Amino acid sequence: MENDPVADRLSAVYPELPPGERAIVRVLLDDYPFAALGSLRALAERAGVSPPTASRLFDRLGYAGFADFQAAVRDGARDRSRLLEFVTGAPGRGAPDASSPGPPGASSPGASSPAASSPGGDGAGAPEPSGLRRAAEDLRAGLDGTLASVTDPLLEASAALLAGADTVWALGGPLSELAAEYLIRQLASLRPGAHRVPGSAQARARTLLDLGGGDVVVAYDFRRYSPDTARFVEAARARGARLLLVTDAWESPLSAAAQVLIRLPREAAGPIAPLAHEIAVTELLLVATAARLAPAARLADLEALTQSL
Incomplete structure (x- = not known):
């Protein structure tokens, strides 16, 4: 659920929530997006809270009820793991493909070097980090x-x-x-x-x-x-x-x-x-x-x- 806006929002608000609403968020994130796609009552039962407690969470998040939250999940969720995103080259997070810049010093046939495309060596036009380099930066x-x-x-x-x-x-x-x-x-x-x-x-x-x-x-x-x-x-x-x-x-x-x-x-x-x-x-x-x-x-x-x- 990397870069999913709904999951990111749930994660961000979690520390601020009361215990009952935290329980709902844990269930949602543990089985995302599938836990969000059943009934409100079923979700509340899994979290061990009442349906009104679950409803308060979605009101707090700014949705017009549980159905509106479900629609946002369907629109934003991607049924893939972080590792699958990485190895299949998902935008902003994936492994390099033929169009991705290679390691420092490498160039593809006919391509100009970063120095050639940025006179004066001021860094303008420098390539974005490769998927592997981005993963290393995230890990650090x-x-x-x-x-x-x-x-x-x-x-x-x-x-x-x-x-x-x-x-x-x-x-x-x-x-x-x-x-x-x-x-x-x-x-x-x-x-x-x-x-x-x-x-x-x-x-x-x-x-x-x-x-x-x-x-x-x-x-x-x-x-x-x-x-x-x-x-x-x-x-x-x-x-x-x-x-x-x-x-x-x-x-x-x-x-x-x-x-x-x-x-x-x-x-x-x-x-x-x-x-x-x-x-x-x-x-x-x-x-x-x-x-x-x-x-x-x-x-x-x-x-x-x-x-x-």
């Missing part, structure tokens, strides 16, 4: 925004949880589980008692048996939010475990249960799901935790054991 800008959003107080609170927990358990969704795996691999070098949440229901149940108030669960939860992650976290919270949640700008439904909430900004996006941003945040968490633990002796033991095996 998103990464900058992500790192800026993780403030010192957030890092300190996160490090206190990760360093002081009896045991740290981490889990994620289909892609963000890679960030959870990276966190645990590195954290296990810094302190004992760092584990991935197992995958099967039986193994998760055995894990929950021993969870308590001294334990911390780190969950990476991004749209589409994982029901499996939610079930485990809710069960762990019921047994007293604390939650460090890394999520997106639209916020996982688990946000209200988090002791520490790290919310990546809207700009952390690109043609492919931005795992780089999740890993970058994880790196910051690990550095902050290492500063609290002073793990030099443990790391030296680990290096000696590695050399002996």
Whole structure:
């Protein structure tokens, strides 16, 4: 839904909305545009709110009712993923085609160079960035925004949880589980008692048996939010475990249960799901935790054991 004006508007107003209307926006964006194309009652039921609450959202957005909103969705939505847009050369975001400028220094037969078309070398007439260059710029800008959003107080609170927990358990969704795996691999070098949440229901149940108030669960939860992650976290919270949640700008439904909430900004996006941003945040968490633990002796033991095996 890249560059879809209705989806962009929903994303922009989300932080300003009351909880019920936020729930409607989450449903719409999780299954966009299809969630918008049913009845108002069905949409409200999916979000767990009343139809009048849903109606208020569309009034707030300036539509003349839900039908007017649906018409705007039909006009503006494009049934394609960001990655499909990129590889098929969608305007302003796609991969280069035969008419796109190539890398710096390259030229097509018969084409004049940027210098030749802009006397004096002042940049006039310079080609637009290629699709790949644009993607790199978007990734850099998103990464900058992500790192800026993780403030010192957030890092300190996160490090206190990760360093002081009896045991740290981490889990994620289909892609963000890679960030959870990276966190645990590195954290296990810094302190004992760092584990991935197992995958099967039986193994998760055995894990929950021993969870308590001294334990911390780190969950990476991004749209589409994982029901499996939610079930485990809710069960762990019921047994007293604390939650460090890394999520997106639209916020996982688990946000209200988090002791520490790290919310990546809207700009952390690109043609492919931005795992780089999740890993970058994880790196910051690990550095902050290492500063609290002073793990030099443990790391030296680990290096000696590695050399002996």
